[in-house]
Amino acid sequence: MTTNQLMFIIFSAIIIIFSVMTVTSRRILRAATYLLFVLVATAGLYFLLQFNFLAAIQLTIYVGGIVVLIIFSILLTSHIGDRLEAPGWKKIVPAILVATFGAVITLITVLQFDFPTKAITGSERTDIREIAKSLVSTEKFGYSLPFEVISILLLAAMVGAIILAKKRED
Amino acid sequence: MFEGIPLHWFLILGTIMFFVGIYGFLTRKNLITILMSIELILNSVNINFVAFNKFLYPDHLEGMFFTVFIIAVAAAETSIAIAIIINIYRRLVDIDVDKMNKMKY
Numbered sequence: 001m002t003t004n005q006l007m008f009i010i011f012s013a014i015i016i017i018f019s020v021m022t023v024t025s026r027r028i029l030r031a032a033t034y035l036l037f038v039l040v041a042t043a044g045l046y047f048l049l050q051f052n053f054l055a056a057i058q059l060t061i062y063v064g065g066i067v068v069l070i071i072f073s074i075l076l077t078s079h080i081g082d083r084l085e086a087p088g089w090k091k092i093v094p095a096i097l098v099a100t101f102g103a104v105i106t107l108i109t110v111l112q113f114d115f116p117t118k119a120i121t122g123s124e125r126t127d128i129r130e131i132a133k134s135l136v137s138t139e140k141f142g143y144s145l146p147f148e149v150i151s152i153l154l155l156a157a158m159v160g161a162i163i164l165a166k167k168r169e170d
Numbered sequence: 171m172f173e174g175i176p177l178h179w180f181l182i183l184g185t186i187m188f189f190v191g192i193y194g195f196l197t198r199k200n201l202i203t204i205l206m207s208i209e210l211i212l213n214s215v216n217i218n219f220v221a222f223n224k225f226l227y228p229d230h231l232e233g234m235f236f237t238v239f240i241i242a243v244a245a246a247e248t249s250i251a252i253a254i255i256i257n258i259y260r261r262l263v264d265i266d267v268d269k270m271n272k273m274k275y
Contacts, residue, residue, distance in 0.1 A: 002174040012183045019187050019210055023194025028203060035206050038187075042213055045180075049224045054234055058216075061241050066209065066248045073252045074202055077259045087197040095196035099189040106189075110181045117177055117225045134231060143235050150242045157246035164253035 007048055014041040026083045028074050036067045053128055180221035187214035201255050201265040205248065212244045 018037040025031040039062045046055035087095075138144050187210060194207035216237045223233025259265050262272065 005174050008175050008179060012179070015183065016186055016190070019190040022210065023190055023198065023203075023207055028200060031203060031206060035209060038210065039213065042217060045217060046220060048175075049220055051220055051224075051234055054220065054237055057238060057241060061245055062209075062213075066245060069248060069252055070202060070206065073255055076256060077202065077265055078200075084198075084200055084203070087199065091197050095193050098196065099193040102192065103185055103189040106185045107182060110185065111178060115177050115226060118228055131231065131234070135235070141230060141232070146235070146239055150239055154242060154246055157250050161249045161253040164250070165256050 004048065008045070011041045011044045011048065014038070015045075026086060028078055028082075028084060029071070029080060032067060032071050032074060035070070036063060039063050039067065053131055177221060177225040180217060180225075184214045184218040184221070187211075187217070199266045199268055201251075201258070201267060204267070205251050205255075209244065209248070212240060216240055 015038050018034040018041070022031050022034040022038060025034060039058065043055045043058040043063070046052075046058060134142055135147055136142070136144050191207045191210035191214065194210065195204055198204050198207060219233040219236045219240070221233075223231065227233070255265055258270065262270065264270075
């Protein structure tokens with residue numbers, strides 16, 4: 001077993017265990033903390049695949065932004081000592097059935113398919129210069145239009161969040 | 171750098187994480203925990219995109235850009251969802267999905 005395989009197994013074990021704990025924990029603040037571990041381990045996987053920029057984005061936006069936002073809203077909307085009521089069997093059994101069947105069907109399909117993987121040459125363009133060039137280029141493999149659209153979406157989301165959470169005058 | 175890791179390992183990981191998120195989405199009642207399940211689902215999709223990018227098209231960056239845009243959309247979605255949740259809490263003092271029936275006809 002190589003070091004990479006070991007790292008992958010460690011990261012994926014963290015991801016799977018803490019994902020399950022995120023969706024089953026009955027204390028909501030702990031669930032948010034487990035989600036934090038999942039997202040950090042995902043950033044580790046991105047580092048393993050040499051997407052350094054993406055891992056940095058994952059750490060800043062997901063871990064630094066979204067989880068902090070979720071924890072803030074938990075502190076605003078629920079009491080820390082409270083436990084969530086456990087879901088009844090009527091809910092758990094269909095959910096487990098749906099998840100298991102879906103996972104089994106997807107895994108069978110995925111494992112049967114023979115992906116034409118390419119040999120990694122080591123000259124892949126994942127440095128920040130190439131990313132920046134294709135992000136604003138209008139040529140083939142350029143992403144300037146989605147980039148502009150996502151900026152408008154983020155502006156709209158910002159304005160919408162302010163308007164929604166603002167205290168009403170009436 | 172990552173010799174010895176087959177593509178299928180990433181896909182299995184993504185599948186398990188996705189359906190754990192689905193399970194949480196179906197069983198949870200609190201709005202914020204449902205939001206956390208959605209984050210899990212989006213994250214598993216990101217892992218798949220990145221793995222496909224690295225293993226099938228290593229000389230392009232398509233999967234990486236899709237992941238960046240998914241992260242941006244997830245951030246926008248979370249901020250709006252939390253604004254809505256805080257608004258609901260202010261009006262109904264409870265954020266359980268079972269008790270939200272004020273707009274029912």
